[in-house]
Amino acid sequence: MEVKKFITKKINQITKTVGKQTPLVACSGGVDSMVCTILAHQALDKKLQAIFIDDGLMREGEPVIVTQMLRKFGVETKLIRAQGRFFKALRGKIDPEEKRKAFRETFYRLLGEVIKIKKAKFLIQGTIKADIIETKGKIKTQHNVLEQIGIDPQKYGFDLIEPLKDLFKPEVRQLARALGLPKEIYQRMPFPGPGLATRIVGEVTLPRVKIIRKATKIVEKELEKFKPFQAFAVLLADKATGIRDGKRDLGNIVIIRCVDSSNAMTAKVSEIPLKVLQKIQEKITKIPSVVRVCYDLTPKPPATIEYI
Numbered sequence: 001m002e003v004k005k006f007i008t009k010k011i012n013q014i015t016k017t018v019g020k021q022t023p024l025v026a027c028s029g030g031v032d033s034m035v036c037t038i039l040a041h042q043a044l045d046k047k048l049q050a051i052f053i054d055d056g057l058m059r060e061g062e063p064v065i066v067t068q069m070l071r072k073f074g075v076e077t078k079l080i081r082a083q084g085r086f087f088k089a090l091r092g093k094i095d096p097e098e099k100r101k102a103f104r105e106t107f108y109r110l111l112g113e114v115i116k117i118k119k120a121k122f123l124i125q126g127t128i129k130a131d132i133i134e135t136k137g138k139i140k141t142q143h144n145v146l147e148q149i150g151i152d153p154q155k156y157g158f159d160l161i162e163p164l165k166d167l168f169k170p171e172v173r174q175l176a177r178a179l180g181l182p183k184e185i186y187q188r189m190p191f192p193g194p195g196l197a198t199r200i201v202g203e204v205t206l207p208r209v210k211i212i213r214k215a216t217k218i219v220e221k222e223l224e225k226f227k228p229f230q231a232f233a234v235l236l237a238d239k240a241t242g243i244r245d246g247k248r249d250l251g252n253i254v255i256i257r258c259v260d261s262s263n264a265m266t267a268k269v270s271e272i273p274l275k276v277l278q279k280i281q282e283k284i285t286k287i288p289s290v291v292r293v294c295y296d297l298t299p300k301p302p303a304t305i306e307y308i
C-alpha cells in the first residue's frame with residue numbers, strides 16, 4: 001500500500017461523499033477508529049462532529065485518555081456517558097451472540113439518536129477487513145459490521161462511510177504512523193468494540209466488569225514488554241474452590257490470554273516465562289473473589305482470540 005496516496009485518496013473520497021451534509025464519527029480509542037477520526041478530521045475539519053461513547057465496558061481511564069489524545073490533534077470530542085443503557089441491554093444475557101447483538105443494537109440506536117439531534121447524515125467508522133470476514137464467515141458478529149450482513153444502517157437513521165474496510169490491522173498501523181499518531185496509539189493492542197463484555201463469560205454485570213477491568217490492567221501492564229498482539233484477562237462464569245484466611249472460598253476464575261498474530265485471523269499463544277505468569281497470578285488473586293488464575297494455551301483456531 002502506498003500510504004501517502006491512500007491518505008489523499010481517502011480524504012478526497014470522504015470530502016466528496018459528505019458534500020454539504022454533517023458527518024459524525026464515533027471514536028473508541030482503538031487504532032482503527034483513531035485513524036478513521038484523524039482522516040475524517042483532515043478531510044472535514046470543524047464540520048466533523050466527534051463523539052466518544054462511554055459504554056461502561058472500557059479499560060480504566062479510557063474516556064479521558066482518548067478525548068485528551070484527540071484534542072492534541074485538534075479534534076474536540078463530546079463524551080456521551082451511556083453505561084446504564086448498555087448494562088440494561090446486557091442484563092440476563094449469557095449467550096455470546098445474544099450479548100453481541102444487544103451491544104450492537106444499543107450502540108447503533110444511541111448513535112442514531114445522536115445523529116438525529118445533530119442533524120447529521122453520515123456515520124464514519126473504522127471497520128476493517130478482518131471484522132467483515134469474520135462476521136460474514138459466521139464466526140461471530142463483530143459489533144461494527146452492518147451492511148455486509150444485510151443490516152441497512154438507515155434502520156438507525158444514517159448512511160455509513162468506512163474508509164478502512166479494505167485494510168488489515170498492519171496497514172492501519174502504517175496509516176496511523178503516517179498520520180503522526182503517537183506510538184501508544186499505532187502500537188496499541190486491539191480492543192474489541194463490545195469491550196470487556198467480550199471477556200466475560202456469562203452475564204455482564206457491573207461487579208463482574210469491575211473485576212475484569214482490574215485484572216486487565218494487571219495483565220496489560222505485566223505483558224506489554226513482550227509486545228504481544230493482544231494480552232488481556234477473561235472472567236469465567238464458573239466458580240472454583242479456593243482457600244482464603246484458612247477457610248474454603250468458592251470464588252472466581254480468571255484466565256490470562258496472550259497471543260501473537262499479524263492480522264487477528266489466526267493467532268498463536270505467546271511463550272511467556274512462568275515467573276511472569278506467576279507474578280500476574282499473585283496480583284490477580286488479590287482482587288476480592290478471585291481464587292484461581294489460568295493461562296490459556298489455545299491458538300486460533302481452534303479458539304477465537306476473545307471469549308465470546
Ligand code: XMP
Binds near residue numbers: 140143144192307
Ligand atoms: P476473535 O475473538 O474473533 O477476534 O478471534 C479477532 C479480533 O477482532 C477483535 N474483535 C472485535 N473488534 N468489534 C471489534 O471492533 C467486535 O465485536 C470484535 N470482536 C472481536 C478481537 O479483539 C481480535 O483482535
